[in-house]
Amino acid sequence: xxxxxxxxxxxxxxxxxxxxxxxxxxxxxxxxxxxxxxxxxxxxxxxxxxxxxxxxxxxxxxxxxxxxxxxxxxxxxxxxxxxxxxxxxxxxxxxxxxxxxxxxxxxxxxxxxxxxxxxxxxxxxxxxxxxxxxxxxxxxxxxxxxxxxxxxxxxxxxxxxxxxxxxxxxxxxxxxxxxxxxxxxxxxxxxxxxxxxxxxxxxxxxxxxxxxxxxxxxxxxxxxxxxxxxxxxxxxxxxxxxxxxxxxxxxxxxxxxxxxxxxxxxxxxxxxxxxxxxxxxxxxxxxxxxxxxxxxxxxxxxxxxxxxxxxxxxxxxxxxxxxxxxxxxxxxxxxxxxxxx
Amino acid sequence: xxxxxxxxxxxxxxxxxxxxxxxxxxxxxxxxxxxxxxxxxxxxxxxxxxxxxxxxxxxxxxxxxxxxxxxxxxxxxxxxxxxxxxxxxxxxxxxxxxxxxxxxxxxxxxxxxxxxxxxxxxxxxxxxxxxxxxxxxxxxxxxxxxxxxxxxxxxxxxxxxxxxxxxxxxxxxxxxxxxxxxxxxxxxxxxxxxxxxxxxxxxxxxxxxxxxxxxxxxxxxxxxxxxxxxxxxxxxxxxxxxxxxxxxxxxxxxxxxxxxxxxxxxxxxxxxxxxxxxxxxxxxxxxxxxxxxxxxxxxxxxxxxxxxxxxxxxxxxxxxxxxxxxxxxxxxxxxxxxxxx
Ligand SMILES: CC(C)[C@H](C(=O)O)[C@@H](O)C(=O)O
Ligand SMILES: CC(C)[C@H](C(=O)O)[C@@H](O)C(=O)O
Numbered sequence: 001x002x003x004x005x006x007x008x009x010x011x012x013x014x015x016x017x018x019x020x021x022x023x024x025x026x027x028x029x030x031x032x033x034x035x036x037x038x039x040x041x042x043x044x045x046x047x048x049x050x051x052x053x054x055x056x057x058x059x060x061x062x063x064x065x066x067x068x069x070x071x072x073x074x075x076x077x078x079x080x081x082x083x084x085x086x087x088x089x090x091x092x093x094x095x096x097x098x099x100x101x102x103x104x105x106x107x108x109x110x111x112x113x114x115x116x117x118x119x120x121x122x123x124x125x126x127x128x129x130x131x132x133x134x135x136x137x138x139x140x141x142x143x144x145x146x147x148x149x150x151x152x153x154x155x156x157x158x159x160x161x162x163x164x165x166x167x168x169x170x171x172x173x174x175x176x177x178x179x180x181x182x183x184x185x186x187x188x189x190x191x192x193x194x195x196x197x198x199x200x201x202x203x204x205x206x207x208x209x210x211x212x213x214x215x216x217x218x219x220x221x222x223x224x225x226x227x228x229x230x231x232x233x234x235x236x237x238x239x240x241x242x243x244x245x246x247x248x249x250x251x252x253x254x255x256x257x258x259x260x261x262x263x264x265x266x267x268x269x270x271x272x273x274x275x276x277x278x279x280x281x282x283x284x285x286x287x288x289x290x291x292x293x294x295x296x297x298x299x300x301x302x303x304x305x306x307x308x309x310x311x312x313x314x315x316x317x318x319x320x321x322x323x324x325x326x327x328x329x330x331x332x333x334x335x336x337x338x339x340x341x
Numbered sequence: 342x343x344x345x346x347x348x349x350x351x352x353x354x355x356x357x358x359x360x361x362x363x364x365x366x367x368x369x370x371x372x373x374x375x376x377x378x379x380x381x382x383x384x385x386x387x388x389x390x391x392x393x394x395x396x397x398x399x400x401x402x403x404x405x406x407x408x409x410x411x412x413x414x415x416x417x418x419x420x421x422x423x424x425x426x427x428x429x430x431x432x433x434x435x436x437x438x439x440x441x442x443x444x445x446x447x448x449x450x451x452x453x454x455x456x457x458x459x460x461x462x463x464x465x466x467x468x469x470x471x472x473x474x475x476x477x478x479x480x481x482x483x484x485x486x487x488x489x490x491x492x493x494x495x496x497x498x499x500x501x502x503x504x505x506x507x508x509x510x511x512x513x514x515x516x517x518x519x520x521x522x523x524x525x526x527x528x529x530x531x532x533x534x535x536x537x538x539x540x541x542x543x544x545x546x547x548x549x550x551x552x553x554x555x556x557x558x559x560x561x562x563x564x565x566x567x568x569x570x571x572x573x574x575x576x577x578x579x580x581x582x583x584x585x586x587x588x589x590x591x592x593x594x595x596x597x598x599x600x601x602x603x604x605x606x607x608x609x610x611x612x613x614x615x616x617x618x619x620x621x622x623x624x625x626x627x628x629x630x631x632x633x634x635x636x637x638x639x640x641x642x643x644x645x646x647x648x649x650x651x652x653x654x655x656x657x658x659x660x661x662x663x664x665x666x667x668x669x670x671x672x673x674x675x676x677x678x679x680x681x682x
Binding site (some may be wrong): 071078081082086109110111112113115131132134136137138140141142143144145146147148149150151152153154155156157160179180181182183184185186187188189192211212213215216219220233234236237239240241243244245248249271 | 422423427451452453454475477482485486488489490491492494495497520521524525526529530533552554556557561574578584586590612
């Protein structure tokens, strides 16, 4: 019995996670859920700690994690997100943030009809270093002499393994994205690790783009990308653009992985969306697709493929929430997918 | 007599700058050009220094600078760009990077026909701090123990002035973009300076977006933006996306400004584009529009408006280079604009 920790989180998180769990139930894969529904902003605001050490240990000893969304406008401090999402990524060493972007249906593209818009790429984002470590500080805070420093940190260890992972999963090409023409030290290290990995994988094509050019090409020519590998910040930005051109953030799924340990945290790319929380219009596709990534990684390849097909069919039939042009509520959109399984 | 230093630079730089200079000549504004055509990659490769101190002083004592493009695939080291473009930005304290993005003609948009695609916004990018200062280093370089650090640096001085500039030029709204939910120290300072500036400008609306959401909205809803203010890196990326949705990087202009000193460096947003250099197909619109920003800042407002109108008309008539769907060469596209002046 595989125990899956579930953290519904904030805003629309619980709504979409409910649909993901119902869908996994329908597949009858023998999964057991350990739901931590107190890991949210309410708990943080009351106690100052959303994910306590005991819960962290429950997560660690489970098989994988399914997370809804973490974020609440009442929380001003970055300590909340750092204590939950970033803590899980960092302390479980989930160094791969795997973000596929595939246009589910032609009508969802924001790009013009006569363009090559059928994007089908994966952004591989380094998930434990970069600007996200918290290294840095502020001198003379709050004054007119304040100087704020955040360290953009790349290690050989962290860079080499993420670039290698990208080559290992690429179908045809790896595009490495950095800003080595301006951000020199990290840029130099990424260039070195990328060239070495490319030499180890002569069967895969490889190219390099600066992040500004890559962001632009994601709009003007998204079908040119297969696998993109980049650092934490650029991956955050590029994967959001990729999901926009793939039909909207409501359909985007992601996996935070430690491939060696076979552990993953799966979450939709969208946030807690407080503006639509509780209205029963949140799109469950991102969460259900994330659950699909989860079961695929557990070895249930047929069920994962069936789930992807059911999602494509429901979306093609227009049986979706309003953000994709349909008129179903969150549960209805989930049911439309389950009816096709 | 205002002396304008001209640095044609590399690749397509000289081709597009020639058209910009011919166009300024046609306007008969009494400008004198001091052309530094040796400031390029050839000189850097031969001598190790592309912009020597003497040339730097000529630039400093001139009225403004018009620059084509700096960049050459033969140059591996970031020292070249740092020694020219970044040196000028930093040592002349050109702290505002002003990047307008306006769709010149409906047919140029990469976005779908039924969307709100008539983008008309300005990205105000901080231009002297952030990840661009060169602060940082590498420990155990070249080894498997390498750690590379680049410091993302924001000062109160630098942040307060750029946010204030953004409010001073906004027509209706300032959208401040950062990543305060993950990059805490700089994020906190930007939030503080932004709130203070918003309070000083109650006549302007204001909102905040995280950079990933802003990049996405630039694709899904670009008409929602008026003025965006952000740091050096995010401004680099967002202004490129903005120019993509505004019809392509070939039409994008920029001004690097020190508003207090009234000094500016004007350059197209595109790079040296080595793949099309020498083919006479480079689009001169970005360079000519940049020249338009330059003369506007010199007080020639009517001439600047006439130039913008001539560009719009030539583009509307399809008298453009191939990247915009026309069949003219670089000179022909420049002539088509001049014929309308
Ligand atoms: C060449 C590069 C260093 C530069 C930058 O990032 O500032 C360019 O992309 C730009 O936007 O002017
Ligand atoms: C909430 C935020 C810290 C997070 C990130 O930037 O990693 C989110 O945007 C994401 O992409 O998962």
